[in-house]
Amino acid sequence: MTREKERFVSRDPGRVAIYSCGVTPYDESHLGHARPAIFFDVVRRYLTRRGWQVRYVQNFTDVDDKIIARANQRGEPPLELAARYADDYLSVMDVLGVHRADAYPKVSEHIELIVQMVSRLVEKGHAYVASNGDVYFAVETFPQYGKLSHQRLEDVMAGARVEVGETKRNPADFAVWKAAKPGEPSWPSPWGPGRPGWHIECSAMSLHYLGNHFDIHGGGVDLVFPHHENEIAQSEAFTGEPPFARHWLHNGLITTRSEKMSKSLGNFTTIRALLGQYPAPFLRFFLLSVHYRTPLEFSPETIANAWRGWQRLLLAWQQVYAREQAVRSRVGAAGLGADAGRQPGGGSAGDEGRAGNDHPLSPLEQAVAASRTSFDEAMQDDFNTAVAISSLFELARQVNSQAAADPPVDDPGVARGWLAAATAFRDLGVDILGVLPDDPNRALQSASPAAAAAAGSGNETAPGGVTPANWSALVELILELRQRARARKDWTEADEIRRRLGEVGIVVEDTPQGSRWRWQPKGV
RNA sequence: GGCGGGAUAGCCAAGGGGCAAGGCAAGGCUCUGCAAAAGCCUUAUACGUGGGUUCGAGUCCCACUCCCGCCUCCA
Numbered sequence: 001m002t003r004e005k006e007r008f009v010s011r012d013p014g015r016v017a018i019y020s021c022g023v024t025p026y027d028e029s030h031l032g033h034a035r036p037a038i039f040f041d042v043v044r045r046y047l048t049r050r051g052w053q054v055r056y057v058q059n060f061t062d063v064d065d066k067i068i069a070r071a072n073q074r075g076e077p078p079l080e081l082a083a084r085y086a087d088d089y090l091s092v093m094d095v096l097g098v099h100r101a102d103a104y105p106k107v108s109e110h111i112e113l114i115v116q117m118v119s120r121l122v123e124k125g126h127a128y129v130a131s132n133g134d135v136y137f138a139v140e141t142f143p144q145y146g147k148l149s150h151q152r153l154e155d156v157m158a159g160a161r162v163e164v165g166e167t168k169r170n171p172a173d174f175a176v177w178k179a180a181k182p183g184e185p186s187w188p189s190p191w192g193p194g195r196p197g198w199h200i201e202c203s204a205m206s207l208h209y210l211g212n213h214f215d216i217h218g219g220g221v222d223l224v225f226p227h228h229e230n231e232i233a234q235s236e237a238f239t240g241e242p243p244f245a246r247h248w249l250h251n252g253l254i255t256t257r258s259e260k261m262s263k264s265l266g267n268f269t270t271i272r273a274l275l276g277q278y279p280a281p282f283l284r285f286f287l288l289s290v291h292y293r294t295p296l297e298f299s300p301e302t303i304a305n306a307w308r309g310w311q312r313l314l315l316a317w318q319q320v321y322a323r324e325q326a327v328r329s330r331v332g333a334a335g336l337g338a339d340a341g342r343q344p345g346g347g348s349a350g351d352e353g354r355a356g357n358d359h360p361l362s363p364l365e366q367a368v369a370a371s372r373t374s375f376d377e378a379m380q381d382d383f384n385t386a387v388a389i390s391s392l393f394e395l396a397r398q399v400n401s402q403a404a405a406d407p408p409v410d411d412p413g414v415a416r417g418w419l420a421a422a423t424a425f426r427d428l429g430v431d432i433l434g435v436l437p438d439d440p441n442r443a444l445q446s447a448s449p450a451a452a453a454a455a456g457s458g459n460e461t462a463p464g465g466v467t468p469a470n471w472s473a474l475v476e477l478i479l480e481l482r483q484r485a486r487a488r489k490d491w492t493e494a495d496e497i498r499r500r501l502g503e504v505g506i507v508v509e510d511t512p513q514g515s516r517w518r519w520q521p522k523g524v
Numbered sequence: 525g526g527c528g529g530g531a532u533a534g535c536c537a538a539g540g541g542g543c544a545a546g547g548c549a550a551g552g553c554u555c556u557g558c559a560a561a562a563g564c565c566u567u568a569u570a571c572g573u574g575g576g577u578u579c580g581a582g583u584c585c586c587a588c589u590c591c592c593g594c595c596u597c598c599a
Contacts, residue, residue: 023599064597149595150527154526156595218599219599220599222594225594251599254599255592260598261599264598290538291537295592295593297536305535305548306547306548312561378538384539386538389546390546393547394545394546397562397563403563486557494558498559498560508559509559510556510558510561511561
């Protein structure tokens with residue numbers, strides 16, 4: 001509201017109520033929809049980790065002009081079409097690792113609630129019934145109109161389009177209830193059969209599920225005006241007790257060729273298509289690699305750039321993961337404190353310079369502490385995921401450095417360092433941001449053509465019975481043959497196999513511990 | 525036209541009165557059968573332009589240029 005960062009103070013101690021505008025499900029979800037979903041997912045995960053009790057609600061606007069138009073065009077009942085795409089949305093969000101909201105209210109299931117709200121607005125004189133049966137919100141009855149978008153009513157009026165047959169008193173008035181037209185779904189109301197206008201559903205459902213003055217309201221920056229502005233007007237007129245929401249978080253848009261990605265421009269890439277090419281944690285990494293308010297350009301170049309960075313993080317995680325296992329199996333976690341380095345909330349306050357029992361911190365433990373601190377500071381400063389990720393990169397460098405030096409894991413300090421690093425990667429990268437897979441080895445290999453085909457078809461198994469598992473087995477076999485060639489120093493043969501595998505997107509690296517491989521999508 | 529947001533090295537991108545994060549790319553070295561990965565080092569006059577405020581401005585103020593978003597459905 002002030003357009004500045006404010007100190008967050010919740011309505012109820014220890015609890016955070018968040019509402020974010022969901023989608024109008026009339027088509028497949030694209031990358032632009034993933035951004036707020038993943039961002040708020042991280043907000044929830046982080047706040048939860050910090051000990052907040054989070055209640056998160058996201059709506060489906062399943063009664064809408066576009067849905068009706070699309071449904072009529074396809075000869076399918078509008079609500080069925082909407083339900084189908086809503087399910088589709090949820091299923092791709094599942095694959096992206098987005099935790100389910102506490103509620104996904106649909107307009108069609110809350111008509112009563114909306115009718116009551118409209119009635120009340122009419123009673124209070126904030127809304128009026130027009131001659132055509134529509135009910136409009138009278139913006140002039142709400143003097144603060146425009147406070148979110150910083151628009152003055154006169155300017156809005158000047159810019160408002162006046163449609164044919166307009167029955168509004170003021171051009172900026174907006175419909176809270178629309179009289180039914182032939183062929184449209186409708187519900188009974190005191191003003192005759194009709195359906196809710198856009199905006200009203202978010203007011204009705206957010207107030208219903210979260211109560212007045214809830215903490216955070218979110219959505220894309222393209223919703224600031226008129227959607228959120230109108231929500232505020234009708235909600236605060238309705239309750240008579242501002243503020244409707246205490247804080248507003250608006251995410252920036254995804255662009256392609258510097259233009260907004262949107263359904264209407266037709267320049268979108270569906271999430272499902274992307275999941276066929278890239279692992280979900282990578283897509284999260286891509287979306288979280290810039291601050292949520294910054295526009296994010298989607299192009300082959302930006303994806304390729306992000307991919308290389310992500311690989312670096314992932315390979316470091318793989319190093320840590322392997323060392324952690326080594327430590328656990330060789331030394332046993334018991335004597336070390338299995339949770340060395342774990343601190344609730346991802347924070348690091350308190351034990352700098354000490355590791356649990358009085359040991360001086362080993363270098364890696366210090367690096368872990370530093371990363372946790374900067375991660376935490378970043379997240380507490382307007383959820384700066386870009387900086388949070390950079391603290392992961394700093395840790396990755398320390399990890400790689402120590403992995404290269406390879407000090408004996410029998411050394412207690414070294415062992416504690418590996419465990420602390422593993423816990424940090426797991427807490428920050430896997431659990432909070434979700435930009436790393438819980439098993440780094442699987443992610444490097446299962447992001448394969450088989451997995452891609454499976455994701456594209458929505459099945460676990462690609463056509464032909466190919467699964468990530470048997471596909472991996474095939475690659476392992478080829479590498480085994482190559483290893484035989486290497487054993488007899490047939491470098492020509494070994495290099496040829498490596499080159500040919502590279503042509504189909506399999507990167508092979510030879511290490512002192514043997515060869516390893518990973519799948520590399522095209523174009524990165 | 526109105527209202528917002530933005531312009532930071534070759535590219536992406538944090539920061540937002542006191543030494544300019546991080547990633548990618550580039551060069552050198554180490555390691556390596558080779559390659560890759562990784563490490564170390566290096567590279568940059570990097571804060572759109574012009575004024576102003578200040579001991580000090582990338583950061584605050586004014587003007588300007590260009591880009592984007594919203595004002596019509598949008599995440």
